[in-house]
Amino acid sequence: MSDWTDERVLVTGGASFIGSHLVEDLVAAGADVRVADDFSSGERANLDAVADDIEILEGDLKDIAFADRATEGIETLFHLAADHGGRGYxxxxxxxxxxxxALDTIVYEAAAENGVDRITFASSACTYPTDIQQERTRLREDMIQFDERGGAYADEVYGWAKLMGERSLQAFQEQYDIDASIVRIFTAYGPRENETHAIIALMAKAYAGQDPFRIWGDGEQTRNFTYVKDITRALRLAAENITDGTAVNAGISRYVSINEATELIFDQLGWEPDERDYLTDKPVGVxxxxxxxxxxxxxxxxEPEYNLGDGLAETLEWYTENRDRDYVRSNLETLLHER
Structure with a gap:
């Protein structure tokens, strides 16, 4: 399937950062889109550009009745709803x-009962074993497997939950013959993301003029920051091309240190602190x-189309246009830690 015209699509968590971009892409492709969201972290404003073209349902997908209502009449489901945040969260x-x-299982059950044809699950790089991420080893999908003892060692409870979401979807694919695909998202960033995530957190602190500028860890930890439009394209392509529950990575292959990302933000903002304070007692992950x-x-x-410089420029332009500097400065600590 590559033609989305009149395809009946549900995006769970569709008012979220990534979800809202995906919804816009699907509407542009001609799909008939429904969003199901509890708005605990997603915002209605994220959907303003397409609000007149979509159906929005508000509710908790852990409620079986709501999950049933959300999946009724749907052909393709993109399951992005989750309780999550940045490393601190x-x-x-x-x-x-x-x-x-629990959320994933209820959504899958409702989808199966309502005859949904295909499900694409938004998974995470946190599913990968943490012990192999202390050195620079690029993560391959086959580094996680369920056939041998010790084949999985996920990153915190969030990573284990995402891994179980993958395994559950594969079980539903096997039992109910639902086309299934899994996209492991690597450190997404872009417009509409909140300040609990690394790139937006760094932008917020710079925008607020934090000095000394606080960096969690020593700043030499690396991530492969992936622009949101590359992520949403991977989700759509997975739904179009994969049916057997195979997982694929959506990330970049370049290691970007927090220090490098920070300096790029300083350059683009035209501001630099007098001092940098490295908080080595903070959680930094792998x-x-x-x-x-x-x-x-x-x-x-x-493959990714956006390089880091271009993606940061798009994101910083959005952030400075949509955030009041005094508000960010006054509420910085809350913004950095609350979902």
């Missing part, structure tokens, strides 16, 4: 993240993370 709220396992995208290239014809 998933470290401090593990029980919240654990509820994703030491290094970058994706091997060979499988995505082979199965989807996908």
């Amino acid at each position: 998933i470290s401090n709220y593990p029980a919240n993240c654990a509820t994703n396992m 030491r290094h993370r970058a994706a091997d995208t060979t499988r995505a290239e082979e199965l989807l014809g996908w």
